[in-house]
Each structure stands twice: as C-alpha cells, then as structure tokens.
Amino acid sequence: MITNWRKPSRSEGNGACVELGYDATSSGVRDSKNTTGPALLFQGQAPVLALISAVKAGKITSAR
Numbered sequence: 001m002i003t004n005w006r007k008p009s010r011s012e013g014n015g016a017c018v019e020l021g022y023d024a025t026s027s028g029v030r031d032s033k034n035t036t037g038p039a040l041l042f043q044g045q046a047p048v049l050a051l052i053s054a055v056k057a058g059k060i061t062s063a064r
Helices: 046-056
Strands: 004-006 018-022 026-031 039-043
Touching: 018 046, 026 046, 039 046
Parallel strands: none
Antiparallel strands: 004 018, 018 026, 026 039
C-alpha cells in the first residue's frame, strides 16, 4: 500500500494537480483533490516514470 504521496513542486495550486507515490514494489498517480478516491497503480517505478516522460514530451495531453 502506497503511503508516501507527494505533489509535484511545479503544482500551480489551481486544483488541477496529481500526486505521485511509491513504495518498495509499486508506484502510483492520484488526483490531489480526491486523495481517498481511485489511483492508477503500477508495478515498480518504471511505468510511472514512462508516463511522466510521455506527458513532458507532449504525447499525453489534457482532454479539456
């Protein structure tokens, strides 16, 4: 169970943020406004690092 969640340092404070978390065997992403709601969980840290890289590269954008 992930208990170590962090909001990115570039969080704008406008409520449109996610938190990243990890433990010894998994990592995850969750909505910072709904910390008890659902989260995307990954085995290990490589998948969430790949997700972050894809967002930074513009391969994944907001649906808004």
